[in-house]
Amino acid sequence: xxxxxxxxxxxxxxxxxxxxxxxxxxxxxxxxxxxxxxxxxxxxxxxxxxxxxxxxxxxxxxxxxxxxxxxxxxxxxxxxxxxxxxxxxxxxxxxxxxxxxxxxxxxxxxxxxxxxxxxxxxxxxxxxxxxxxxxxxxxxxxxxxxxxxxxxxxxxxxxxxxxxxxxxxxxxxxxxxxxxxxxxxxxxxxxxxxxxxxxxxxxxxxxxxxxxxxxxxxxxxxxxxxxxxxxxxxxxxxxxxxxxxxxxxxxxxxxxxxxxxxxxxxxxxxxxxxxxxxxxxxxxxxxxxxxxxxxxxxxxxxxxxxxxxxxxxxxxxxxxxxxxxxxxxxxxxxxxxxxxxxxxxxxxxxxxxxxxxxxx
Numbered sequence: 001x002x003x004x005x006x007x008x009x010x011x012x013x014x015x016x017x018x019x020x021x022x023x024x025x026x027x028x029x030x031x032x033x034x035x036x037x038x039x040x041x042x043x044x045x046x047x048x049x050x051x052x053x054x055x056x057x058x059x060x061x062x063x064x065x066x067x068x069x070x071x072x073x074x075x076x077x078x079x080x081x082x083x084x085x086x087x088x089x090x091x092x093x094x095x096x097x098x099x100x101x102x103x104x105x106x107x108x109x110x111x112x113x114x115x116x117x118x119x120x121x122x123x124x125x126x127x128x129x130x131x132x133x134x135x136x137x138x139x140x141x142x143x144x145x146x147x148x149x150x151x152x153x154x155x156x157x158x159x160x161x162x163x164x165x166x167x168x169x170x171x172x173x174x175x176x177x178x179x180x181x182x183x184x185x186x187x188x189x190x191x192x193x194x195x196x197x198x199x200x201x202x203x204x205x206x207x208x209x210x211x212x213x214x215x216x217x218x219x220x221x222x223x224x225x226x227x228x229x230x231x232x233x234x235x236x237x238x239x240x241x242x243x244x245x246x247x248x249x250x251x252x253x254x255x256x257x258x259x260x261x262x263x264x265x266x267x268x269x270x271x272x273x274x275x276x277x278x279x280x281x282x283x284x285x286x287x288x289x290x291x292x293x294x295x296x297x298x299x300x301x302x303x304x305x306x307x308x309x310x311x312x313x314x315x316x317x318x319x320x321x322x323x324x325x326x327x328x329x330x331x332x333x334x335x336x337x338x339x340x341x342x343x344x345x346x347x348x349x350x351x352x353x354x355x356x357x358x359x360x
Contacts, residue, residue, distance in 0.1 A: 018064035025057035029081040030327075030355025032134075038250050041345040047082045049133045050355050051315060051329045055081040056095055068104035095149070107158025107165075114155050117166035117187040118216060119148035121198045125189070126218035128229045128273030128287040129313060135248040136333040136351050137313050139342075140269045140289040143245035144233045146204045146212050150183050162191040172205065180209045187216075194222040210238040210261045225277040229287070233269040238262050243297045243341075246309075250344035252299045263304055266294045281319040288312045296338035307338030328354045 028050035037044035049055075058076030065071055076095040078087030088094035093113065100110030115123070122141050123130045131148065132138035142148065153170035165188050172181030185202030197219050204212040218231035235242060240259025247253035273287035290310040298305055311333035319325040334348040343349065 021061040028053045028357040030353040032353035035350045036345040070102045073099040136331045144235045164189045196220040206239040212237045212239045227275045229273040235267045237265040246342045253341040263295045283317045285315040299341040305338045309335040309339045323359045
């Protein structure tokens with residue numbers, strides 16, 4: 001009797017505990033026309049990724065532990081809707097895989113593979129294209145963000161009124177060195193009326209302890225149905241990875257297999273943009289990105305010089321329902337100097353795409 005009563009009491013407590021697991025995802029693909037797609041400057045028509053949201057599915061869970069404390073987890077995988085393949089080969093949860101604790105009062109601490117604080121801010125708030133997927137759209141925050149996700153990381157995220165603070169440390173997992181292959185970064189953002197402001201710092205180390213350092217400052221101003229965006233990214237790279245990250249598909253830089261370290265590449269990247277909710281179903285976005293690089297590798301992978309890149313993007317999204325939308329986008333990108341290594345043929349490309357997205 002006593003044992004039976006105890007078991008019933010435990011069962012009752014379990015029944016009243018608040019917990020949930022959610023399956024969610026996005027299926028998004030586009031048909032795209034691109035000029036100067038290879039070394040012969042041929043044009044290309046292809047089916048591929050969407051301009052701003054890659055296809056994904058995931059699971060997220062929350063268990064109420066009482067006193068405003070919850071256990072949380074998230075597992076998220078990217079995939080290619082046009083061929084069914086994983087977005088990263090041999091990696092199931094390439095986007096996120098973490099577990100942690102979340103407090104209503106003190107914020108959340110999570111452990112695993114996660115977005116960097118910089119990616120959270122650019123993707124959620126401060127980049128008009130939420131870090132675009134096309135090479136011609138997402139090259140600036142993607143390259144200067146140094147990957148934008150980290151393995152083996154501990155992350156803190158706290159919200160205190162209008163102030164949000166995020167910090168991350170990623171272990172290098174290199175025997176004999178706590179600095180090699182590690183990463184740390186933080187952001188602080190503040191919202192006041194219609195103005196949002198963000199500043200942050202990030203440092204990555206490679207396996208030989210060469211450093212990549214980034215400072216970012218961003219702002220968004222919202223008024224009525226319009227948002228205006230502006231930001232600056234300043235990077236100093238001795239790992240050689242930014243030269244590789246800047247590469248477009250089929251370009252000379254995309255064929256470089258080994259990063260050239262110790263060059264002290266410096267990039268100053270600027271962006272501006274705007275979104276306009278014209279009607280409840282119609283959203284228009286315009287964005288421009290510019291980068292000036294010093295000590296960048298040229299197309300022959302032999303010498304270093306200066307380079308510039310700039311791009312402009314226009315995107316129209318039309319919602320057919322709360323979960324389904326169609327879209328069209330046009331973009332143009334051009335480079336000079338060392339940036340010629342990032343183009344497969346001529347120093348410019350124009351893209352036109354239409355696509356469809358479903359969110360579940």
